[in-house]
Amino acid sequence: MSQLLVSVVSNERVLPSTYALTLDVGAAARDAVPGQVLLLRCGRSTDPFLRRPMGVGKTEGDTIEIMVQRAGAGSEWLIRLRPGDEIDCVGPVGRGFTLDASTQNLLLLGRGYGIGPLLGVAEKAVAQQKSVTLAVQAATADEVLPPRLLHPLIDYLVATDDGSVGYHGSIMDRVGELLPWADGICGSGPLLLMSGLASAIAARIPKKRAQIMIERRIACTSGVCFSCVVDTRRGLRRTCVDGPVFDSAAILWTERAA
Amino acid sequence: MAMESVQVSAGVRLDVLIGANSKEPLLLKNPVLAASGTVGLESTGLLNVEALGGFVTASVTRYPRRGNPGPRVVETPSGILHATGLQNPGVHRLIKDQSPTWKRSTVPVIVSIAGDTAEDFAYLAGEIDGIPGLSGFELNLPGRYAGHGGTATEESAFIENLTYTVRSRTGLPILVKLPPDLWDICGAAGAAERGGADAISLINSPTGMKIDSWTGRSELGAFGAGLSGPAIRPLALWLVWLVSQTVSIPVVGIGGIASIEDTLEFIMAGASAVQVGTASFVDPKAAVEIVQRLPVEIEARGFHSVREIVGLAHPARLEADDN
Numbered sequence: 001m002s003q004l005l006v007s008v009v010s011n012e013r014v015l016p017s018t019y020a021l022t023l024d025v026g027a028a029a030r031d032a033v034p035g036q037v038l039l040l041r042c043g044r045s046t047d048p049f050l051r052r053p054m055g056v057g058k059t060e061g062d063t064i065e066i067m068v069q070r071a072g073a074g075s076e077w078l079i080r081l082r083p084g085d086e087i088d089c090v091g092p093v094g095r096g097f098t099l100d101a102s103t104q105n106l107l108l109l110g111r112g113y114g115i116g117p118l119l120g121v122a123e124k125a126v127a128q129q130k131s132v133t134l135a136v137q138a139a140t141a142d143e144v145l146p147p148r149l150l151h152p153l154i155d156y157l158v159a160t161d162d163g164s165v166g167y168h169g170s171i172m173d174r175v176g177e178l179l180p181w182a183d184g185i186c187g188s189g190p191l192l193l194m195s196g197l198a199s200a201i202a203a204r205i206p207k208k209r210a211q212i213m214i215e216r217r218i219a220c221t222s223g224v225c226f227s228c229v230v231d232t233r234r235g236l237r238r239t240c241v242d243g244p245v246f247d248s249a250a251i252l253w254t255e256r257a258a
Numbered sequence: 259m260a261m262e263s264v265q266v267s268a269g270v271r272l273d274v275l276i277g278a279n280s281k282e283p284l285l286l287k288n289p290v291l292a293a294s295g296t297v298g299l300e301s302t303g304l305l306n307v308e309a310l311g312g313f314v315t316a317s318v319t320r321y322p323r324r325g326n327p328g329p330r331v332v333e334t335p336s337g338i339l340h341a342t343g344l345q346n347p348g349v350h351r352l353i354k355d356q357s358p359t360w361k362r363s364t365v366p367v368i369v370s371i372a373g374d375t376a377e378d379f380a381y382l383a384g385e386i387d388g389i390p391g392l393s394g395f396e397l398n399l400p401g402r403y404a405g406h407g408g409t410a411t412e413e414s415a416f417i418e419n420l421t422y423t424v425r426s427r428t429g430l431p432i433l434v435k436l437p438p439d440l441w442d443i444c445g446a447a448g449a450a451e452r453g454g455a456d457a458i459s460l461i462n463s464p465t466g467m468k469i470d471s472w473t474g475r476s477e478l479g480a481f482g483a484g485l486s487g488p489a490i491r492p493l494a495l496w497l498v499w500l501v502s503q504t505v506s507i508p509v510v511g512i513g514g515i516a517s518i519e520d521t522l523e524f525i526m527a528g529a530s531a532v533q534v535g536t537a538s539f540v541d542p543k544a545a546v547e548i549v550q551r552l553p554v555e556i557e558a559r560g561f562h563s564v565r566e567i568v569g570l571a572h573p574a575r576l577e578a579d580d581n
Contacts (some may be wrong), residue, residue, distance in 0.1 A: 003304060003542055041540065046336040046488050050539060090304065090542065217331050219338070219539040222301040224316060226345045227331040236325060236345060 004028065008085045009063055014149060016142055017070040018113050019079045021054075022063050025089060029062045034120025035096030035188070035213050035245040038066060039221055041088040042077040052078070053218045055188065055244070056092050057116035058123055064092075067116030093221050094244050097121045097211050099128065103184035106130050109175055109197050109210075111137045114189035115145055117213055121186055126153045130184075133157055135175050137193060141165035172196050176204060185210035187248070198248040210248035214239060270553035271563035274311075274530050276394070276508055277456035281429030284366055284394050284456075286311035286531060289564050290521065290549045293512055293535030294370040294396060294435075295342075297545070299359050304542035309549050311531060312366035315356075317398045318386075319371075320378050322348035327479035332468050337487025337514065338536060339466050341480040344372055344398075349385050360391030367391055368433065372398040376416075376423040383427040394431035396459055397424060410441035414449035421453025433510060435459035438490075438497055444504045457508045459533065460501055461494045487536040488514040495527050502528025503572055516544055518551040522559075526570040 009022040025032070039051035052074040054066040068078045081087065097117065099106075106125045108118040115136055125132045133155040138144045141164040147156055157174055158166030167174060172193075179185075179201060187197045187210050194212050201208055216228040216239040223241035230237050231252040237243060272288040288311040292298075295316035301307060325345025332339050347355070360367045369392060371382040383395055397420065421434055434450035436443055438461045447458045463484030468477040494513020502509040511529030515521055516537035524532050534545035541547075552564070561567050569575050 046540075049333045049336060049338060049487060050331075088541075217329065217333075219331055219340070219536075220296055220301070221539075221542070222298070222304060224298045224301060225295050225340075225539070226316070226325060226342045227340060229325070229328060229330065229345070231327070 002028065003088070003090045005086050006089045008081045008083055008087065010083055011079065011081050013079075014067070014145060015069075015112075019068045019070075020057075020065055020116070020149070021068050021078060021081065022065045023087070023089065024062050025064050026062050028092065029059050029064050032056045032059050032064055032092045033096030033098075034059070034117045034124070035186075035211070036092035036094050037218070037240075037244055038064065038089050038091040039093065039218060040074075040078065042074040048073040048077070050217065050219060051090060051221075053215065053239075053244075054078075055114075055117040055213060055215075056096060057118075057120040059120060065116065065120070067113040069113040090221055093218075093240050095242070097186050097213070097245050099125055099130075100184060104130055105182050106132045106184040106186070107175070107178050107182035108132065108134045109136075109171065109185070109187045109189070109193070110134070111189035111193050112143070114213070114215075117188050118186060119150065122154050123151055125184075126151050131155070133178060133182075135159075135171050135178070137161075137171040137189070170196075172200060176200055179205050179208070182208070185248075186213075186245075187211070188213040191253075194248075195253040198251065198253060201248055211245050212248050212251065213245045214243055214251070216244070269562065270556045271565070272549075272552055274508070274564055274568075276433070276510075276531065277431030280431050280456050282431070284312075284431045286366065288549050288552065289525065289529075289531035290545050290552070291368070291510070291531060291533045292538065292545055293533035294398065296535045296538045297542075299363060301538075301542065305538070305546050308364050309546045310365055311549075312368060312393065314368045314370050314396050314533065316346060317344050317370040317372040318346050318349050318352045318382065319344055319373055320349055320381055322346065322351065329478055332477050332483075334466070334468065334485065334487070334489055337485060337489030338539075339468055339478060339483035339485055340463070341478045341483035343480060349382055353385065353389065357386070357389045357391070360389060363391055366393035368394040368396050368431075370396045370398050370435075371424075372400070374400050376420040379420055380423040380427050383424045387428040387430065392430065394433060394456075395424065395428060396433040396435050397421065398435055398462065399437070410445055413441050414445045417446050418449035418453040421450045421455050425454030431456040433457045433459045435462045435512075436501075437462035438464045438493060443497060444501055447501045447505050447509075451505045451507050455507060457510050457530070458501060458505060459510045459512055460498050460529075461490070461513050464490060464493070486514065488516060490514050491520060495523055498524055498529050499527040499571060502569060503574075515548075516540070518548050518555050521548050521552070522555060522567070525564060525567050528569040528572060530565075530568050
C-alpha cells in the first residue's frame, strides 16, 4: 500500500455509462490482485471530498484496469481523464479474490462495473488453464459488455431484464444450474444479485462458498477509522483491510447497507 | 533524518509543551498531531507517522461497542459526516492486543477514552495508566444526549467532576476534547481546567445530519453524525480564539486543518498544537507536509519558534505588539 501519482494509459467507453480506465501504476501493479481497491482522488478541490474506491480489474505489466460507472461528481471527473493525465492514487489496499490451485471450474457472476474485477480474475484463471464461465445480468443489450473485451476462452453467459439479448430474465436461473459444476465462485455487483448468489449457494451446495466483493465508502484506508464496515458472522469487518472480498457465508445480508 | 535537518537548518523551534504543571509533562517535538481514529501505527505505509508530534488513538470504551449500522460515512460540502458509533473492542482487548505496540512508537501516543459516566472514564484511565509507551489521555466526552448537561451550570459541573475523577487516576497529561455544541464552551473549558486538565482539544465534531429526500430517512445508520473536514474550519478557529483567551492551559486546535496555512491560523488563534484528522483521508501525507513546511513558513513570517506565534491574533497580544 502506498500513495502514488499514476498516469492514465487509456480511458475507453465500454458501456453507455461505463468506462474502462487503464492506469500505469508502476511496480505496484505486479502485486495487485483483482478485487483489491485503488483509492483515487478525483480532482484537487474539496468537492468531491473523499477518494473513490475502485476495484482492481485486469492487470498487465505495470498497468491496472478499473471500471468506472458515471454516478456522481467523482466518477464524472474520472471518466473525463485522458491518456497522459496524472492522478493521485492510494493502494492497492485490502484482500482481493484468491484463486485456489485446486480450482478447475471457476464461475463468475456480476453486473455493471462490478464485472471489472471479475475480468481480472478470469484472465488469471485462463492463464492457469482453468475453465471459466462469466455470467452477467444486464438491463438491456446496450448494457452488455462486448465479448471482444473478454478473453476468447471465457464462457460468456448473458441474461437481460428485457430479453433483448441472451436469456430473458434472471441470470440466477442459469447460475443455479452451474453451481454443482463450479469449484470456485466469485461475485461482484449489486447487493441484491450478490445476496441472491449467497442464498442459492446456501440452498443448493451448502458446502461451497463464493468470494463476494463488497463496495463501501472508504475513508482512512488503513483500518483505523471503522467507516467501511460490513456486517459478518465474525462481527463488523473493515472493507479496507479485512475485505473488500468476503466469504458469502460470512456476510450477514440483513443490514440495510450490507 | 531529513526531517531533523530541515528543523535545524531553519533555526526554528517547533517544540511545544503540554502539561507543564503535570507530573509527567509531554514535550512534543512539533505541534502537529494526528486526530483520534484517523491515523495509527498501522498507517505507516501511507505516511511517516514518526515525523508527527504524536497521534491520538481511536476512542476506547469500558466494554466492547459494536458501533452503528452502516452507512457510517457520507460526504458533505467540504467534509464528511461520520457515525461509527465508537466501534471498539473494549479496554481489555485494547490492552491485550493493541497497547503492546505503543512502546514501539517513537512519537507520543495519546489514548482517547470515551464513556457515559465519570466512573467509566476513571475506570479506563486507571486500567490504561502506566502502560509502556503511553503519553497522555484525551477525553472524548459523552454526547449531549447521554442524559446530562441540562443547563450550562450542570454541564460545567459534569465536565469538572469528570476531569477531576480522571485526574485522580493518572499523572499523565489530560486533554479534554470539547464539541462546539455545548451550552457554554468557555464555561466548559474553564471547568475542565479547574478539574485538572492539562489542555483543551478544540473542537470535537459538531453533530449534523443528512436526509435522503426520496425516503425521508437518514442517509447514515444513525440520525446524528459528526461533521468534520474543512466545512467546520472557520467555526473551530473562532472557538480556539475565544477559548484560548479564557483558559491558562494550552489549547489543541482541531477542525478541518489540511494545510500549513490552516495550521498557522490555528496557532495564531491561540492553539499551542493542532490535530490533523479528516485531511489525512484525502491526502495521507497532509500532516507530515505541514511538519515539513512549518520551520520555513514561520521563519518567512519573521519568527523563530512556534511558541512565539501562539495567540498572535489575540487582541491583548495585538495591542502589546502595536505599542
